[in-house]
Amino acid sequence: MIEVLKPGLATTVQDAGRPGYYNVGIPLSGALDQYSFRAANLLVGNDENAAVLECTLVGPELRFTRDAVIAVTGAQMAPKLDGATGALNESIAVKAGTVVSFDFMRLGARAYLAVAGGIDVPTVLGSRSTYGLGAFGGFQGRKLAAGDTLSFGTPGAGARAGRRLDPGLAAALPKELELRVLTGLYWHRVTDESQAAFFEDTWSVAPEADRIGYRYRHGRALQFRDHPQPFGAGSDPSNIVDAGYPYGSIQVPGGLEPIILHRDAVSGGGYAMIGTVISADMDRIAQMQPNYKAKFVEVQMDAALAARADYKQRLQRLRAELA
Amino acid sequence: MAIGTARYTFGGDEHVFVELSEEMSLEAFFKGMAITSALDRRKVPGVTEICPSNASYLVRFDPDRIRADEMMKLLQQLEKEVGAADLQLDTRIIEIPVYYNDPWTRETLMRFRERHQDPNSTDIEYAARVNKLPSVDAFIEAHSGSPWFVSMVGFVAGLPFLYQLVERARQIQVPKYLRPRTDTPKLTIGHGGCFSCIYSVRGAGGYQMFGITPAPIFEPSQGLPYLKDFMCLFRPGDIVKWKPIDREQYDAAVKEVEAGRFDLKIRPVQFSLSKFLADPARTNAKLVEALT
Numbered sequence: 001m002i003e004v005l006k007p008g009l010a011t012t013v014q015d016a017g018r019p020g021y022y023n024v025g026i027p028l029s030g031a032l033d034q035y036s037f038r039a040a041n042l043l044v045g046n047d048e049n050a051a052v053l054e055c056t057l058v059g060p061e062l063r064f065t066r067d068a069v070i071a072v073t074g075a076q077m078a079p080k081l082d083g084a085t086g087a088l089n090e091s092i093a094v095k096a097g098t099v100v101s102f103d104f105m106r107l108g109a110r111a112y113l114a115v116a117g118g119i120d121v122p123t124v125l126g127s128r129s130t131y132g133l134g135a136f137g138g139f140q141g142r143k144l145a146a147g148d149t150l151s152f153g154t155p156g157a158g159a160r161a162g163r164r165l166d167p168g169l170a171a172a173l174p175k176e177l178e179l180r181v182l183t184g185l186y187w188h189r190v191t192d193e194s195q196a197a198f199f200e201d202t203w204s205v206a207p208e209a210d211r212i213g214y215r216y217r218h219g220r221a222l223q224f225r226d227h228p229q230p231f232g233a234g235s236d237p238s239n240i241v242d243a244g245y246p247y248g249s250i251q252v253p254g255g256l257e258p259i260i261l262h263r264d265a266v267s268g269g270g271y272a273m274i275g276t277v278i279s280a281d282m283d284r285i286a287q288m289q290p291n292y293k294a295k296f297v298e299v300q301m302d303a304a305l306a307a308r309a310d311y312k313q314r315l316q317r318l319r320a321e322l323a
Numbered sequence: 324m325a326i327g328t329a330r331y332t333f334g335g336d337e338h339v340f341v342e343l344s345e346e347m348s349l350e351a352f353f354k355g356m357a358i359t360s361a362l363d364r365r366k367v368p369g370v371t372e373i374c375p376s377n378a379s380y381l382v383r384f385d386p387d388r389i390r391a392d393e394m395m396k397l398l399q400q401l402e403k404e405v406g407a408a409d410l411q412l413d414t415r416i417i418e419i420p421v422y423y424n425d426p427w428t429r430e431t432l433m434r435f436r437e438r439h440q441d442p443n444s445t446d447i448e449y450a451a452r453v454n455k456l457p458s459v460d461a462f463i464e465a466h467s468g469s470p471w472f473v474s475m476v477g478f479v480a481g482l483p484f485l486y487q488l489v490e491r492a493r494q495i496q497v498p499k500y501l502r503p504r505t506d507t508p509k510l511t512i513g514h515g516g517c518f519s520c521i522y523s524v525r526g527a528g529g530y531q532m533f534g535i536t537p538a539p540i541f542e543p544s545q546g547l548p549y550l551k552d553f554m555c556l557f558r559p560g561d562i563v564k565w566k567p568i569d570r571e572q573y574d575a576a577v578k579e580v581e582a583g584r585f586d587l588k589i590r591p592v593q594f595s596l597s598k599f600l601a602d603p604a605r606t607n608a609k610l611v612e613a614l615t
Contacts, residue, residue, distance in 0.1 A: 022372040022383065024555045025477035025523075124543065133524060134480035136543035136554075184332040185340055231491070232347030232377070232517040235498060241347045242475060242484060242518065244374040244381030246334030267477035268376050270516070276335030301391055304336040308386065 001065040002115070004148040005099065008060035010210075013119050013138035013150075016049040017263060018127035025267045028247065029129035029137065032211060032263055032286030033110055035315060036074035036171045040114035042322035043071035043091045043165060045158025050118030051128035053144075055111045057289065059102025060144060068094045068152065069116040069159045074171055075108025075287060089165035091116075107173040108287040117153035132211070132264065169318050171283070176202075176293040179260075179281050182304055185249060186240060186272035194222040198258075198274070199296050206257060207290045211264035214285050215257050216294065222255040224272070234270050242270040248277040260285060280307035326351045326378075329402055331395055336386050339395050341402075342379045347486065347517055351378035352474045353410040353596050356560055358401045367397065375559045376475040377484065377518075410596040416470065416562040418588040418614050419521070422573040423447065423463050423534035427508045432532050438502040446531040450497045450514065465495060466533065467565035469607050471519060473557050481523040481541030481555035485563055488599065488607055495519075503529035510536050512565075523555075537568075537576035538587055548586050562592060564611055588614055 014037065017030025031037030031054055038048040053060070059077055071091045072079045079086045080101045086092045094100060102111070121128050121139050130138025139148060187195070201219030208215045224237035232241045238255055245251070245261050251271040252258050260277055262285060277285065278299065288294070299307075326344040334340045341358075344351035352375075359375040362382065369388030374381040384394045424447055436442040441449045451462035471485035478484075487494060499515040504527060507513070511522045513530030520530060523541035539547060540556040549556060568576070579585035590613040599606040 019371050019383075022381075023374040023476065023559070024557070025480045025482055026555075131480070133526070134541070134543065135524070141543065182333055182335050185334055230344075230346035233345075234516045241345070241378045241516075242376065242478075243342070243379040244340070244376045244475075244477065246338035246340065246381060246383070248335050248337075266479060267374065268381075268475060269478055273334070276333075276338065279336050301333060301336065305386060305391070308336055312387070 002150040002152065003063040003065065004060060004144050004146055004150070005063055006061035007144040007146055007148070008055050008102075009058035010056040011060045011144045012054050012130040012132070013051050013121050014054045014129045015051040015127055017129055018125050018131070018137070021125060022267050026125070026131065026134060027265045027267060028263045029127065029131045030263050031112060033074050033112070033171060033283040035283045035311075035318070036110070037112045038315065039089070039165060039169070039318055039322070040071050040073040040112040042318065043073070043089070043163050044069050044114045044116040045156045045160065046114060046116060046118050048319070050114070051121060052115070052119060053113040055102065055113060057105055057109060059105070059111060061099060061101040063099050064094050064096060066096050069155060069161055070094055070100065071114050071163075073112050073114075073165070075105050075111040076173060077105040077108070077111045078103040079113070089167075089170050091161050091163040093161035105289070107175070108171065109289045110286050115152045116155035116159035120151040120153050163322065166321055169314070169321060171287060173287050177284060178297045179285065179294050180278045180299045180304065180307060181250065181275045181296045182278060182301065183275040183298055185246070185275060187274045189224050189227060189237075189272055190274055191223045191225055194220070198222065199298055203258065203294050203296070205288045205290050205292050205294070209288070209290060211262055212266060213259040213261045214288065215259045217257045219258070222252050222274070224255060238272050239270050240272045242268055244268045245273060246276050248279065248282055249273040250275050250277065262286070278304040278307055280304070280311040326354065331399065333391065333395070334381070336391065337383055339382045339384070339398055340379065341398060344378045347378050349472070349486070349488075349596065349599070352472065352486065353412070354402075354405065355380045356412060357405040357410050358398065361401050361405060362398070374477070376477065377486070412560055412594045414560045414562060414592060414594055416564060416590050416592045416610055416613050417556070418564050418566050419536050419538055420568045420572065420576060421467065421512055421534045421536050421565045422568050422570065424459065425535045425573070428511050428532040428535055431504070431506055431508055434506070435500070435504045438500050438504060440498060440501060447533045450495070450531055450533065453497060454495055463567055465493070466519075467567050470562050470564045470610055473559055473561040473563060474518070476555065476557050476559055479524055479526070481557060483521055483540070483557040483561070483563070485519040486517065487519070488562075488603065490603060497531050499529040500531070503527055507532065508535060510538070510540070512536060537573050537580060538585065539580060546583050547580070549589060562594065562610060564614060590614055
């Protein structure tokens, strides 16, 4: 068992996610940084899709009541075993009775704590991931609270301490980065001047950045073209007849602050989307703290697919190295 | 009525978004239902989500299993196949009891008056006035008299968007709040633009609030008989008839819900778009007959 002494800022149980129900408003959920989530599992000898703890900005304090093998990946937030600093990106043995806490987060935004055997919560619609807005999945449908106790499964044959991730295979955690965007959707509704400004400006992550969506600010406000509002669309020029929102799509309510929807997305609504961040860059968004900076870079489909192939290859190397 | 040319666009490398019409119409919704149902029946490998929504639809796919250009081509081909055929839907009509003008949404709307167009009246009084209806009772009659289509399910889990089955001139239209509220009671009946909705969970919202239903529509615990199969009641294409109830009926229904005995009246019906367009009143009367 794992007893939660302090829950951290927003610690949730997540796995590979829950596809197939977006048509009734139930989003994918799952670890926001899928690469680091898989790395954590592979380090402790789990199936790479086993459930882990996603720890956001401030880590939890946990007491293990049985021996375990753990690994922490993703953000730079070192684990501490009864106060002694342990390694990141490495499998570590934890004795029964040990309190695992965390140093402050130096870089990145989300650390993944895998436990050999996987976090054991019931599956809902095929996944153990927490969906907060719907209050189901994960541990009782919510982030962890002090006093909760979590079980974990029986460690697999590959569970042992001392496995290390090649530093070249750990998540990069830059404070300034480029996010590649395929324009489209309702991009034609944005004026030429604002289209240019969107890619010229540097955007900072706003404090309102969570698993549903990442909000950015400090760029110029977007202007929409003069256009009679269609029946049913609502009166603001950024409004459309309510429609489905792609994962990674960028909406700009009132033209003010772009919001990129992530894995707990609201599945649809009435704001024009101006483009979509490519699938290969979604993990990088997950590691952005408030005030980290992004520039949006326009790419075409072939570049998006090439980036996707690179991402898959990197994942293959990870699997090969930790097999 | 023709709805013009559909617009196809990629949402990144994993989605195709198809806008069938810029404006809301039953024709656009029906076309979307026909195409997405046809796609669903084909069980195309690599297609992971099929989401019809009002006047558009969204498909999520895995470009490693089906090429992006092929995905888009397939949808364009399905649009041609569906073509101008008479669109028929085998669906169901669901009667949803509504306690209009209830004390809970009233308490909530009073807390957010400064975000409203008209701080001196309630949401339903305001909606009656901007739709040129003489009274709140007349508004309730207009809202609950003709049935509604579930034209999209989403935003959050199980939340239905509804579009009324009446001529455009009779559509109820109300602007959203000037600034969204930070709170909305669970199971509030809301309305923004030309759409009504039922808030499936408590939370933020910008739609005007008209009333509340005692009927749970999203329950992960799946305790009620009509939620045994799935935790969300609504699917796109369902038809809803509101049934006004009073405080006594509301309280009795809530007791039934708490005892796990509450059930809804749900009946199978067929809907034909051409028949509806030819004679809306008669078509609606037949639909509602299924509930008696």
